[in-house]
Amino acid sequence: MSAISIKNLTYVYSKKTPYEKKALDNVSLQIEEGEFVGLVGATGSGKSTLIQHFNGLIRKQEGEVVVDGLDASKKKSLKNLRFRVGMVFQYPEYQLFEDTVAKDVAFGPKNMKLPKDEIDRRVRRAMEVVGLPYDEFAGRSPFELSGGEKRRAAIAGVIAMEPRILVLDEPVAGLDPAGRREILELILKLKAEVSPTVVMVSHYMDDLAETASRIVALKDGRIVADGTPEEVFGDREKAAEAGLDLPTAAKIVDALAARGISLEKTVVTRRALVNGLVKYRKDKSDGNTKAGDENV
């Protein structure tokens, strides 16, 4: 059973008005449990519309959405669905509302009608996982935290529901490089410890190349690329057609190729780039020694 299964999904905003806009156009997508999917695409390409179908915040108009075995179009399964799919929106810190961090994190589990000690356990665990030690932060007001802390508190509020699937909409938007790295590391940690399936919307190709196991690109409401980062970014023509920017490592590969140093096109991460360069130098010096041997 796929974690998320979408078939022929089409969605139109403001039907029959001058504001009419087709956000999704016959999209089909299967996401398996354990995958880390990076969702990319320009503003207005339908990413947000797509992910809001995952937990029934947007009800499907045409097509089929089955998440974790639950039909997302059934009203009865909606609540359950929302607890299984944790959704972290853009700038989640703007949704904090309680007077203490612990109370805010407990909002989701409380809505799940869990027993009190289970709520406490989950709040503690969620706060520890995101790096806000319970004893230090539980009683503080979420409004007096720093920007990065606020965002982590908001993420804790989602993962306290211990969802099977975690969906994040631009989780690093507006953060400085250090904050960005922290959040990315946190997401990988969450994937390992709490939610085995992750879908992340991002505009940072570097982040996606480093973290995602699969890239899905949307353009004008259609899927235009789907595969591992190596496959998607490795095919430069297709990537350009899909309107994708390249990860820095791939850009360096291209710049090196222009100087006559050719590496594999499937190099998309820092580590692969370093390995590729080391291998290149080794091959070259081996070649040189060989050539030198001949000279002697």
Added chain:
Amino acid sequence: MFKDIAFGQYYPVDSVIHRLDARIKLVLTVMFVVAIFFVNTYFGFMLTAAFLLLVILLARLPMLSVLKSVRAVLFIVVFAAVINLFMINEGTVLWSWKSLHITDTAVHTTIKMTLRLVLLISGASLLSLTTTPVEISDGMESLMKPLKFIKVPVHDIAMIMSIALRFIPTLFEETGKIVSAQKARGASFDTGGLIARAKALLPVLIPLFVNSFRRADELAFAMDARCYNATDKRTKMKVMKLRVADVIAFFVVTAFFVAILLDRYYFVGALDKLMFGGLV
């Protein structure tokens, strides 16, 4: 749940009505609203409806967009109609059950009042459907200019108004986002009793207020950074000018107003008798 509140949202098409000067449209809307309160014959209502229909056609608006504004106040209209129907006790009794009576006067008053409300809302919504919020507040500012002589800060009021109008869609969008986020955490807004529902709104209202203050603060900074101050010497990017169409519109509405007054004070319902005979 917050989707349908957009009362009379600007409908972007190009038409004679859309192009009219905002000041003229404001004045004419007020005239129309006043005129409606003088209407008290069926002939008058027919005339008003025909006039509205003409404007809607000229403005190239779909009927649905106008009716949507009526839907927003449907509850008030129905409530007022029911109260009127049972509370008026003059005239001959047509139907009665226990202590409830319906008289012929009540029926007529109810029909007329309902028509009046529906036409009033439709007419007023035409202004916002065909005029952008910025044009409306510019028009208001221009019309309020004489108040400057009694030291009313007209420009500041207009500025506050346009900022408020400008942020209505932003706030709606923001509300939608927060609602989605809290729903994603399992919040429900349509179950439970009145108190439960009011409580359920807190997770939406608190972030909304916090964000509004933050936004107001940022806007004030941005305006300050561009040396904004409300001096008298500010010029307009779009200078409003009256055109022939504006004058024609003014005369058409005036003619309508006069017709309504004539119907009420000169014919005194004679046209109704002529058209509907014994029914009225």
